[in-house]
Structure formats: structure tokens, C-alpha cells
Amino acid sequence: MTRYIRPETLDAAVTALAEAGPDAKLLAGGLAVGIFLRNGLITPETLIDIRELPELSQILVTESGTLEIGTAVTHRQIELSVQVQQHSAVISEMERVVGSVQVRNNGTIGGNICHSDSAEDPPPVLISLDASIVLRSVRGEREVSLEEFFTGYLESVLQPDEVAVAVRVPPLAPGTGCTYIKLAKRAAVDFPIVGAAAAVTIDGGRVSAARVVLPAVAATPWVCRSTGMLIGQIPTDDLLAEFGRSVSEEVHPTGDTAASGTYKKHAAGVVAKRAVAEAAKRAR
Amino acid sequence: MPPLRSSGSTHRLLCVSFRSTGQGITPSPVGHSLRDVGKGGSLTVLISTTINGRPAEFQVDVFDALVDILREAGYTGVKVNCRLGECGVCTVLLDGKPVHGCLTMAVHANGREIMTIEGQVDDVAREIQAKMASHQGLQCGYCTPGMVTSLVALMKSHSGGLASVSRSDIKAAIAGNLCRCTGYEQILEAAEDALHSLLNR
Numbered sequence: 001m002t003r004y005i006r007p008e009t010l011d012a013a014v015t016a017l018a019e020a021g022p023d024a025k026l027l028a029g030g031l032a033v034g035i036f037l038r039n040g041l042i043t044p045e046t047l048i049d050i051r052e053l054p055e056l057s058q059i060l061v062t063e064s065g066t067l068e069i070g071t072a073v074t075h076r077q078i079e080l081s082v083q084v085q086q087h088s089a090v091i092s093e094m095e096r097v098v099g100s101v102q103v104r105n106n107g108t109i110g111g112n113i114c115h116s117d118s119a120e121d122p123p124p125v126l127i128s129l130d131a132s133i134v135l136r137s138v139r140g141e142r143e144v145s146l147e148e149f150f151t152g153y154l155e156s157v158l159q160p161d162e163v164a165v166a167v168r169v170p171p172l173a174p175g176t177g178c179t180y181i182k183l184a185k186r187a188a189v190d191f192p193i194v195g196a197a198a199a200v201t202i203d204g205g206r207v208s209a210a211r212v213v214l215p216a217v218a219a220t221p222w223v224c225r226s227t228g229m230l231i232g233q234i235p236t237d238d239l240l241a242e243f244g245r246s247v248s249e250e251v252h253p254t255g256d257t258a259a260s261g262t263y264k265k266h267a268a269g270v271v272a273k274r275a276v277a278e279a280a281k282r283a284r
Numbered sequence: 285m286p287p288l289r290s291s292g293s294t295h296r297l298l299c300v301s302f303r304s305t306g307q308g309i310t311p312s313p314v315g316h317s318l319r320d321v322g323k324g325g326s327l328t329v330l331i332s333t334t335i336n337g338r339p340a341e342f343q344v345d346v347f348d349a350l351v352d353i354l355r356e357a358g359y360t361g362v363k364v365n366c367r368l369g370e371c372g373v374c375t376v377l378l379d380g381k382p383v384h385g386c387l388t389m390a391v392h393a394n395g396r397e398i399m400t401i402e403g404q405v406d407d408v409a410r411e412i413q414a415k416m417a418s419h420q421g422l423q424c425g426y427c428t429p430g431m432v433t434s435l436v437a438l439m440k441s442h443s444g445g446l447a448s449v450s451r452s453d454i455k456a457a458i459a460g461n462l463c464r465c466t467g468y469e470q471i472l473e474a475a476e477d478a479l480h481s482l483l484n485r
Contacts, residue, residue: 004329004346004391030389031369037347038367047346051392076381080443100460101434102384103369106392188459189370 002037003046010055010136013048014163018138020046022160027051028072028111031103056110056165059083065171067091071110071133071164075122076101078109088169090178094125094197097180097188110164113149116156116220117191123150123221124197124213125180131169135162143168150220173209176201177282181275183267185258192216193258194267196275202283206234212276217253217268224272225250235280244273331394335359336403344390350376351385353393354400361401361429372461375430376400382437384460401429407485409436412478421474423465431461435475439482446483451476 007013017024025044027033028051036042050056056072059081067087069078078084079095098104098112098121112122113133127146134143135158146167149156158164172178180197184190192215201209210231212224226246233239248269255261328343335357342353351374354362363373367386374385377399378392404413412435415421422428438457442449454475463471 001327002346003327006391027389030392031387034349034387034389035368038349049391096456099369100372101437101457102372102375102382102460103387105378105381105383106387186459188456 002044004049005046006049006052008053010050010053010163010165013050013053014136014138014161016046016048017163018161020048024048024160026114026163028108029074029106031107032111032115032117050163051108061087067169067171069109069167069169071113071166072108073110075099075104075107075109075112079104088129088172088178090125090129090180090197090199091122091169094121094180094182097121097182097184100189103189109167113146113167114156114158114164116150116152116154116158118150118153118218118220118222119191119216121180121182121192121195121215124195124215125178126167126169127213127221127223128178128197128199128211129169129172130211131167133164134166134168135159136165137161137163141165147223153219155219172199173201175203175283176209177279177284179275179278179282181271181278183271190258194253194264194271196268196271198272198275198279200230200235200276200279200283202235202280206232207280208232210276210279212247212272214247214251214268214272216256217251217264222251222268226272230276235276240273240277243276244269247272329391329394331391333393333396333398335398336400337397342390346389346391348390349386350378350383350388350390350393350398353390354385354398359400359402363426363429365426369460370462371427372430372434372458373427375433375461377433377437380437380441382434399433401433404432404436408439408482411481412436412439412475415474415478415481416471419470419474419477421467421471422463423467427461427463427465431458431463431471434458434461435478439479446479449479454479 007016023045025047027047027049051072056070058070060068075095075098085092112120131146132143133146133149176199178199182192182195184192195215197213199211207230210227212227214222224247226243248265251268253261253264328345330343332341351362351364362376362385365371365373369384369387375382376385379396412432434457
């Protein structure tokens with residue numbers, strides 16, 4: 001029998017989770033958890049509802065310029081947030097293509113990240129922005145870089161007694177342009193076939209830093225290793241074409257219902273190249 | 285049974301699981317919910333809501349999706365199809381915001397206002413419905429309640445007000461509502477015409 005509890009404070013939720021042990025599940029927007037529950041894929045002894053917790057429902061910018069988004073904030077709230085738009089417009093841009101309006105009104109950013117499906121849109125963008133996630137348990141609080149958060153398909157470093165409480169996005173370095181390109185049959189509804197989040201810093205016409213992260217090509221969001229060839233260079237068409245080819249070579253996606261592995265491998269390079277070109281343009 | 289198509293890896297996982305257990309995701313007949321599917325069952329939870337302005341209380345299972353509670357209570361204007369948040373036929377308003385009835389946990393309706401197609405009787409909703417009819421924005425009609433509900437939400441809550449609603453806003457608002465009769469052009473025309481009428485009231 002599954003027990004349902006709805007704590008009123010974060011402290012109470014953290015305590016309840018520790019007491020309930022590893023057979024407990026946290027419930028936020030209920031998209032993945034709901035589908036899994038109703039189809040018997042998970043049978044938790046305790047379901048702890050954290051959707052309404054006020055401590056997880058804020059969007060704020062700290063004095064040091066870090067954007068902090070509570071994990072129970074919905075995709076739709078992020079999409080429409082003026083603070084998010086002003087801090088990191090690429091997050092607003094990306095949120096517009098996360099599922100449909102209906103999905104965005106229920107789904108939370110914390111649930112999306114903790115579900116740890118590499119075919120989600122937000123993690124690549126957040127990793128390209130060097131974001132981190134704050135995890136709390138009765139043992140204390142820790143902050144983990146999102147790049148190191150994901151460990152495998154539907155797996156992460158999140159421990160059974162930990163509640164993800166906030167996503168932190170540091171201020172963007174001056175001269176940085178960002179974008180997210182998503183390739184999907186229905187861009188605003190489907191999961192990406194492939195995609196690319198890029199953050200490119202231009203200094204004196206040359207690339208001084210570049211982060212390119214791809215969804216849906218590996219078990220976890222893929223941080224491109226080929227970006228090294230861009231550093232110190234002028235982002236010409238020839239260089240970007242070479243970069244795209246190199247990205248295609250470094251990824252080894254498996255096929256799924258949306259596309260074959262061969263198609264994804266090719267498309268990953270094309271989308272990565274386009275994302276860097278657009279980010280570099282925005283950086284100027 | 286329609287083929288289950290999805291590019292999502294969550295859903296892919298489900299497909300594998302269903303194949304291995306020999307179960308299938310089929311649209312449930314009226315009155316039948318997926319309550320029994322979860323193995324262990326659950327303790328029920330009392331929720332208090334209002335549906336179309338009327339207070340209503342339900343004893344729900346934590347597994348329950350809102351759409352099943354609504355249909356069992358007689359609100360069968362809310363349709364069921366994919367149960368995966370792909371098609372939008374189960375769209376209802378929760379505190380004025382469109383959500384999928386199939387992916388909304390029934391327990392999350394506690395303390396909230398639910399609006400189903402049966403409650404869409406004010407001027408804005410009636411105008412949209414009238415234009416859907418006059419532009420033939422429907423053929424079989426199965427997507428229509430969800431489609432109308434998404435359009436009502438857009439026209440009542442667009443941040444810039446009605447005057448700033450564009451064709452691309454309309455497309456974004458109904459992006460999650462599938463019409464298998466391919467009546468999108470007529471639906472867009474109906475929405476734009478309704479918008480025009482509402483602006484000139």
C-alpha cells in the first residue's frame with residue numbers, strides 16, 4: 001500500500017524522506033512519477049508530495065548575480081519569468097519548446113532534472129551555463145555541478161534521502177552568446193531527436209570560451225569535447241564545418257523510435273555547428 | 285488500438301515494459317480507470333475541489349489521474365486517449381491554466397478550481413465555440429473540447445491582453461492538441477475570427 005504525505009515545510013519533507021527510507025518517492029509535477037506509478041513501474045511505500053512547498057517555489061537573483069530557481073517552479077513559470085528572461089534569455093527560449101503548454105504547467109524544473117532522462121531539453125542548456133543543483137538531506141546540504149549530476153540513463157548522484165531544492169545559474173561572462181537548437185518532429189511538443197545548447201564567449205573577434213552540450217545522443221547530456229578547436233580562433237564557416245564533423249565523430253548515439261543512430265550521429269554535428277554559429281553571432 | 289508513437293525516451297521505456305509484460309496502453313472505456321494497474325494499491329486521500337464553480341469532494345487513490353475522477357463524476361466532455369500527455373484531448377483548466385487531465389495527479393486538484401468543457405459557458409468560451417462551428421474547425425470532434433479549452437486559456441490569460449495575441453501565439457497555445465482529422469487551418473481561422481469578435485465587442 002502506498003502512503004501519501006504532503007509536508008508543509010521543506011524541513012518536514014527532508015525529515016519525512018529520511019524516515020521513510022529508500023522505498024519513498026518524491027512527487028512534484030507528477031508527469032514521470034504519475035506515468036510510472038499508474039503503470040506499475042514503481043511501487044513506492046511512501047509518496048512525499050513536495051509540489052507546493054514554498055521554499056521550492058521561488059525564482060530570485062542573488063546579490064552576486066546568480067539566478068536561483070526553486071525546484072518546484074514549473075516550466076511555464078520559468079518561460080514567463082521576467083527575471084529569467086533578463087538573466088539568461090536562453091533559458092526562456094528553451095522553455096518555450098519543453099512539451100506543450102499543458103506539460104509546462106505541470107512539469108517542474110527539479111522533476112525534469114532529477115528524472116535524469118538525457119532526452120530532456122533543460123539539462124543541456126543549464127550545463128552550458130555552468131549551472132549547479134542544490135541537494136538537501138538530514139545530513140546537510142551540498143551543491144553539485146549539473147555536469148557531474150547525471151551518471152547514467154535515469155540515474156544521477158541524487159541519494160535516496162536527498163531533496164533537490166534549487167538550480168543555480170551563475171551570471172554570464174561578458175561577451176557570451178547562448179542558444180539552444182532543437183531538432184524534433186513537433187518542436188514544441190516532442191522530445192528532441194537531437195539538439196544543441198551552446199554558450200560561446202567572443203573576445204576581440206576570437207572565441208575565448210565555448211561550451212556545447214547535446215541532449216539525446218548518450219545516456220547523459222553530452223558535453224562536446226571538440227570545442228577545444230574553437231578556442232583562440234575566429235569562428236569562420238570553415239572552422240565551424242570542421243567542428244561539426246568532429247562532433248559527429250565524437251558521439252555514438254543509439255537509434256530510438258524517433259530516428260536511427262546513424263541519422264542522430266550526423267544530425268548532432270549539424271545542429272552543434274549551427275548552435276555555435278548562432279551563439280557566436282549573439283556574442284558580438 | 286492506435287500505434288503508440290513517441291520520440292520520448294521515458295515513453296520508450298514504457299513501451300519496452302509493456303511489451304515484456306504483455307499489457308497494452310489502450311484508451312479506457314468510459315467509467316474505467318487505471319486504478320488497479322499499480323501493484324500495491326494505495327491508501328485513499330480526500331480532496332476538495334470546485335468543478336465548474338461547484339464544490340466537489342472525492343476520495344482518490346494517489347495513483348489516480350484527474351481525468352478519470354472527472355469522467356467517473358460525469359464530466360465526459362473531457363476525453364481520454366493517449367494517457368501520456370501527447371494528444372491534449374483531456375485538457376482541463378486547473379486554476380485557469382491548461383493541463384493534461386491524464387498527467388495531473390488527482391491529489392494535486394486539492395484546493396483548486398477545475399474547469400472542464402462543460403463549464404465553458406461564458407462569452408469568451410461561447411464565441412470560440414461558435415467560431416469553431418462556423419469555420420468547421422472540427423470533423424470528428426474528439427479533439428474539440430481540449431482544443432477549445434486551450435484557446436479559452438489563451439484568450440483569458442495572455443500576458444499582453446487580447447489585442448496582443450498573434451497567430452503564432454494561437455499556434456503555441458494549441459501545439460499540445462492533436463487533431464487527427466487535420467483541421468488545423470480551420471481551427472486557426474476559427475480562433476483568429478473569435479479573437480477579432482472579442483476585440484470588437
